[in-house]
Amino acid sequence: MSIFKNLYPRFLDRDFDGGPFESLFNYRRVWFLAVSMVAMTALGPLLIMALIDHNITREAVDSEARLRTSRVVSNARRSLSFYLAERLSALQLIVDQREYEDLIDEDALARLLEGLKDSFGGFVDLGLIDQAGVQVSYAGPYALRGRTYVGQEWFRRAVSGGVAVSKVFMGYRNAPHLVTAVRHDKPGRGFFVLRATLDTASFNELARLDLASAGDSFVINQDGVLQTPSLSHGGVMEKMDMAVPPFSEHTEVFEARDADGSPMVVGYAYIANSPFVLMVTKSKRELLKSWTKSREELLWFLVASVFMIVMVILSVSTYLVNRIYNADMNRVAALRQTEHISRMATIGRLAAGVAHEVNNPLAVIGEKAGLLKDLFTYGQGGSPERVLGLVDDVLRSVERCGTITKRLLGFARHLDLKVETVDLCQVAGEVLDFLHKEAEYRSIDVKVDVCGNVPQFRTDRGKLQQILLNIVNNAMAAMSDGGHLEVSAKLADEEHVAVTVTDDGSGIPEKHLKRIFEPFFTTKSGSGGTGLGLSITYGLVQKLGGDMRVVSKEGEGTSFTIVLPLQYEPLGGGNACEYC
Amino acid sequence: MRILLVDDEQDLVSALAERLSFRGIEAHWATSAQQALEMAGETDYEMAVLDVKMPRMSGIELRERLSEMHPDMRFVFVTGHGSEEDYRAGMHHGDCYLIKPVRLEDLLEAINKPSQCPTQKGM
Numbered sequence: 001m002s003i004f005k006n007l008y009p010r011f012l013d014r015d016f017d018g019g020p021f022e023s024l025f026n027y028r029r030v031w032f033l034a035v036s037m038v039a040m041t042a043l044g045p046l047l048i049m050a051l052i053d054h055n056i057t058r059e060a061v062d063s064e065a066r067l068r069t070s071r072v073v074s075n076a077r078r079s080l081s082f083y084l085a086e087r088l089s090a091l092q093l094i095v096d097q098r099e100y101e102d103l104i105d106e107d108a109l110a111r112l113l114e115g116l117k118d119s120f121g122g123f124v125d126l127g128l129i130d131q132a133g134v135q136v137s138y139a140g141p142y143a144l145r146g147r148t149y150v151g152q153e154w155f156r157r158a159v160s161g162g163v164a165v166s167k168v169f170m171g172y173r174n175a176p177h178l179v180t181a182v183r184h185d186k187p188g189r190g191f192f193v194l195r196a197t198l199d200t201a202s203f204n205e206l207a208r209l210d211l212a213s214a215g216d217s218f219v220i221n222q223d224g225v226l227q228t229p230s231l232s233h234g235g236v237m238e239k240m241d242m243a244v245p246p247f248s249e250h251t252e253v254f255e256a257r258d259a260d261g262s263p264m265v266v267g268y269a270y271i272a273n274s275p276f277v278l279m280v281t282k283s284k285r286e287l288l289k290s291w292t293k294s295r296e297e298l299l300w301f302l303v304a305s306v307f308m309i310v311m312v313i314l315s316v317s318t319y320l321v322n323r324i325y326n327a328d329m330n331r332v333a334a335l336r337q338t339e340h341i342s343r344m345a346t347i348g349r350l351a352a353g354v355a356h357e358v359n360n361p362l363a364v365i366g367e368k369a370g371l372l373k374d375l376f377t378y379g380q381g382g383s384p385e386r387v388l389g390l391v392d393d394v395l396r397s398v399e400r401c402g403t404i405t406k407r408l409l410g411f412a413r414h415l416d417l418k419v420e421t422v423d424l425c426q427v428a429g430e431v432l433d434f435l436h437k438e439a440e441y442r443s444i445d446v447k448v449d450v451c452g453n454v455p456q457f458r459t460d461r462g463k464l465q466q467i468l469l470n471i472v473n474n475a476m477a478a479m480s481d482g483g484h485l486e487v488s489a490k491l492a493d494e495e496h497v498a499v500t501v502t503d504d505g506s507g508i509p510e511k512h513l514k515r516i517f518e519p520f521f522t523t524k525s526g527s528g529g530t531g532l533g534l535s536i537t538y539g540l541v542q543k544l545g546g547d548m549r550v551v552s553k554e555g556e557g558t559s560f561t562i563v564l565p566l567q568y569e570p571l572g573g574g575n576a577c578e579y580c
Numbered sequence: 581m582r583i584l585l586v587d588d589e590q591d592l593v594s595a596l597a598e599r600l601s602f603r604g605i606e607a608h609w610a611t612s613a614q615q616a617l618e619m620a621g622e623t624d625y626e627m628a629v630l631d632v633k634m635p636r637m638s639g640i641e642l643r644e645r646l647s648e649m650h651p652d653m654r655f656v657f658v659t660g661h662g663s664e665e666d667y668r669a670g671m672h673h674g675d676c677y678l679i680k681p682v683r684l685e686d687l688l689e690a691i692n693k694p695s696q697c698p699t700q701k702g703m
Contacts, residue, residue, distance in 0.1 A: 359660030360589055363681040367595035370684055378602040393591055440635050 009318045011325045027325050034317040042309050050302050057291065065265055065287040066253045073267035073280045074251040076209055076217065080271050080278060083122075083206055087180050087198060088163050088273075090120055095184035095194050103128045103137060103194065110139035116196070124177065124197040129155070131190045140197065142173050149195070158183050158193050165274040168200060168227040168236065176200055176236050178227075200236075204228045207278065215282040220244065221275045232258070233281070242266070244277070255284070335519075335539065342536050343466060346473075347411065350434055354408045357437055361397035361404075368393045407433055411465060419568055422461050424489055424497065425451035431468045432487070435476060442481040449488040454497045457566040463540045464564075470537040471501045471560050478505030478558060496546075496563050504557040513552060544568055582623065583691065585609040586616040586642065587631040587658070596629075599684060605691065613637035613645075620649055627691060632659035643675075656690045658682055 011027035094103075094112060102108055113126045125140020133150025149155045154166035158181035166179040181195040207228040209217040218230035224244040226234050233241050241259055245252065251269040258264050263284040270277050285292075368390045375382040382390075407430060428450045439446050468487075475485055484504050492498040508516060515521045519535040541548045546564035583600070585607055587593045593609035600607040608623065610616040613634060620628075628646055630639035643655050660680040676690040676697035689698040 356660045359680040360592070363660065364589055364591045364595070366681040366683075367592050367599065371595045371599050374599050374602045390595075393595075397591070441633050441638075443636055 007315050007318050008322075010322060025324070025328070027321055030324075031317055031321045034321065035313055038313045038317065039310065042313065043306060046302070046305065046309075050298070053298075054295065057295075061288055061291040065282070065284070066267075068287075069265050069267040069280055069282055070251050070253045072209060072211070072217075073253070073269050073278060076207070076280070077251060077269035077271055077278050080206055080219070080276065081274075083203070084165055084180065084271070084274055087120065087122065087196065088165070088182060090116055091180060091182045091194050091196055092163070095182055095192075100128075100184075100186050100192055103192075106137050106139055106145075109137050113139045122199045122202040124199050126197075127195045129181075129193040129195055131192065135195070144172060147172060154179050154181055155193065158195075159191075163273065165276075167221045167225070167275050168203075170237070178203065200228070209280065211280070211282065212286075214286045215280060217278070217280045219271075219276045219278055222277060227276060233279075240279075245279075256281075258283075338532055339536050339539065342532055346466065346469060347408075350408060350411065353434065353438070354404055357404050358401050361400040364397045365394050368397070411462075411469075418462070419458055419460055421456050422459050422464060423456050424454050424464075424499065427461065427464055428468060428487055428489075428499075431465055431472060434469065435472060438476065439485070442476075442479075442483075444476065444479060444482065445484045447484070447486040449486065450499070453489045454491055455566070457497055457564070457568075459544050459564055459568045463544055467537055467540050467544075467562060468499070468501075470533055471562070474533065475501055475503035475505060475558070475560075478507070479503050480505070492563050495566050497566060498561055498563045500559055500561045502557065502559040507554040507556050507558055508550070508552040509554050513550065516550065517548070581627070581691075582606045582608070582625050583627040583629060584616060584619060584623075584625040585629045586611075586613065586634070586639070588612065588634045589631075596684075596687075600688075603688065613639075613642040616642060617645055617649075620646055624650065625653060627654045627656065629656045629658060629687070629691075632657050656687070658687075 009031060011031065098108075098112075103112075109126055109128065113123060116123045116126070125138065125142065125144070127135045127138040127140070127144060129149055130136050133148050133155055135145055135147045135149065138145040152166070154164045158164035162183050164179075164181045166181075168176050168178045170176060177197050177200055179195055179197055181193050183191050183193050185191045203219075207217060207219045209215070211217060216231040216233060218233060219227040220240050221227055222244065224240045224242075226236055226238050226240055229236050230240075242256065245254070245266070245268045247270055249270070251267060253265060253267045256264055256266050258281070265282045265284055265287060267280040267282075268277055372382075372387065372390050375386070381387075410430060411434075428448060432446060432448060436446065438444075472485070472487070479485065486502045487499070488502075489497060489499045512521075512523065516534050517538040519532060521535070538548050541562050541564070544564055545568050546562055549561045549563070550558065551561075552558040581604075583605060585593045585597055585600075586609070587596075588611055590611050593611065597607040597609045608619060608625070610619055613636065616628070628643070630642055632639040634642075639657055639659075643657075646653055646655075655675040657675055657677045658680060659677075678686060678690065678698075686698040
C-alpha cells in the first residue's frame with residue numbers, strides 16, 4: 001500500500017551533510033520541527049486546559065466536602081447541646097418549683113422521675129444531694145442513697161457554677177453513664193444539688209450520625225476519651241487514636257490522616273457547657289469518589305486524544321515531508337541527468353568541431369600522398385629531397401590530427417568527480433584550443449592572462465574544464481565577428497582563485513541578470529536554447545565549493561567571474577567557502 | 581584552362597595545384613581572399629575552387645566579389661565543415677559543393693562538367 005510506504009520516514013537514515021547543494025533541506029530537522037511545533041500547538045492548550053480543569057474541580061469538590069462535613073457537625077452539635085440543655089432545664093424547673101423537703105421524699109422523687117421519663121425520656125435515676133455531698137434521697141434502679149459525691153468533679157462544678165454535665169464515667173454502678181446536676185440555694189440556709197443520670201443509649205443515638213461515605217461520628221471529652229462508641233477510632237472509655245483538636249467556639253474542619261495513612265476530613269465542635277467534643281471523620285477517598293471516577297474517565301479520554309493527535313501529526317508530517325523529500329530527490333536525480341546530458345551534448349558539439357578540424361590535415365595528407373603518386377605516374381619521380389619533403393608534410397599533418405583527437409579524449413575522460421592538483425594555465429589552454437579555430441575564422445581576438453598568475457590548486461579537473469568551456473562558449477555566442485575575448489586569473493585572497501572571462505558582446509539586459517542562473521531561463525527558446533547551460537555551470541561551480549558572479553551591460557559586454565577555493569574538499573567542502 | 585584555388589592551408593593548395601598541372605590544368609593558388617582578389621585582378625580565370633571557411637573573408641563572400649569582377653567565372657566550393665547551411669548556401673548559386681577530404685577525381689569531374697556536380701561517397 002503506497003500510503004503506508006509514504007508513512008515511513010525514508011529521509012531519517014539519510015546523511016544530509018554529504019555534499020553541498022545535494023538537497024534543499026535537512027529533512028530530519030524539517031520533520032522534527034514540523035512534528036514538534038504542530039504537537040506543541042495542538043497538545044499544549046489541551047493539556048493546560050485539562051490541568052486547569054482538574055485543579056478547579058478538585059478545589060470545588062474539596063471545599064464542597066468540607067462544607068458538607070461542617071454542616072453535619074454543626075447540626076449534630078445543635079442537637080446534642082439542645083438535648084443536654086433540655087435535661088438541665090427540666091432539672092432546673094424541678095428545683096425551682098419544689099422545696100427541699102418535697103424532694104427528700106423518695107416517693108415524690110420517684111414520681112418526678114416517672115414524669116421526666118414520660119415527658120422527656122433519657123433519664124435513668126434522680127437523686128438529691130445535700131451541701132455535704134451526700135445523696136440524701138434517690139429514685140432509680142440502683143441503691144445509691146447515702147453515697148458521697150463530694151470528691152467528684154461534676155459535683156464541684158455544679159456547686160461552683162450552678163449547673164454541670166459530667167463526663168461519661170463508670171462510678172458506683174460500674175457502667176458508663178453521665179450525670180447532669182443543678183444546684184439550688186435554699187432560702188436562708190445552704191443549698192442542695194439535684195442530680196439526674198442520663199441514659200447513654202439515647203446520648204449515643206444522638207452522637208451516631210447516619211453518615212454516607214465511610215464516615216464516623218462520636219463524642220470525646222476534652223481529654224480525648226471516647227464518650228460514645230465509634231466505628232474505627234475506639235470503644236467507649238478508650239483513648240481516641242487522634243490528638244484532641246484545639247478549642248474553638250465554632251465548628252471546625254481540618255484534614256488529617258487515619259491510622260492507615262489515608263487522608264480523611266475531620267470536623268469537630270466543642271459543645272457548650274459540657275466537657276464534650278463532637279467529632280465527625282470522613283474518608284476523603286470516599287468523599288471524592290464520584291469526582292475521581294469522572295476524572296478517570298476524562299483522563300482516559302485525554303490519553304486517547306493525545307495518542308490520536310500524536311499519531312495523526314506523525315503520519316501527516318511524515319507523509320508530507322516524504323513527498324517533499326521524494327520530489328527533491330527526483331529533482332536532484334533529474335538535475336544530475338541533465339548535467340550528464342549537457343556534458344555529453346558539449347562533447348557532441350566538440351566532436352563536430354573536431355571532425356572539421358581533422359578534415360583539414362587529412363585533406364593535406366590526401367593531396368600530398370596523391371602528389372607523390374602523381375610524381376611517379378606522370379613524371380620520372382621526384383628528387384629524393386622532394387619525396388622526403390612530401391613525406392615530412394604527411395607526418396606533420398598526422399601529428400596535427402593526433403593533437404586534435406587527444407584533446408577531445410582528454411575532455412571526455414574526466415566524467416567522474418576526481419580531485420587532483422590542477423594547473424589552471426594548462427586547463428585554460430586545453431579549453432581555448434577547442435575554440436581557437438572558430439575564433440580565427442570569426443576574427444575574434446582572444447587574450448589569455450592566466451599562466452603564472454595563480455599557483456596550482458586542488459579541484460576537479462573535468463568540472464573545471466566544463467565550467468570554462470561553457471562560459472567561453474557563451475561569450476563566443478554573444479560576440480559578433482571581430483570581438484574581443486579576455487580570460488584572466490588572479491588570487492581573490494589567500495584561499496581562493498578568481499577566473500574572469502570578459503567579452504565585448506551583446507551583454508545581458510538588467511532585467512535578466514538576476515535570473516540567468518535559474519534552470520530553464522532562456523531568451524533563445526526559439527533557437528534551441530534549453531536554459532540549462534548557465535544553471536548547470538552554476539551548479540558545477542557550487543559543487544566545487546565556489547561561487548559565480550556576473551557583471552554585464554547591454555551592448556557593451558559581459559564579464560563572468562568564478563571564485564574557487566584553492567583546497568577543495570568534496571565532503572563538507574561547501575562550509576569552507578566564504579562566498580557560498 | 582586556368583583555374584584559381586583558394587584555401588588557407590598552403591600545403592593543401594600547393595599540392596593540389598601541382599597535381600592538377602599534371603592533368604593539363606593550369607591552376608594558380610592563393611591562401612587568403614585578399615590574395616585571390618589581387619590575382620583575379622591580374623589574370624582571367626574560368627573557374628575558382630574556394631574553401632568556404634577562411635579567416636577574415638569567407639568563401640561565400642569571396643565568390644560575390646569575384647563574380648563582380650568576372651561575371652562568367654564558375655565556382656566549386658570545398659569545405660571541411662559539412663553543415664547543411666553551408667551546403668544550401670553553395671547550391672543556391674548553382675555551384676558544386678565538395679566535402680574535404682576531396683578525391684581528385686571528384687574535383688576533376690566538377691571542373692570538367694560544371695553543369696553536373698559529382699555525388700561524393702559518404703554523402
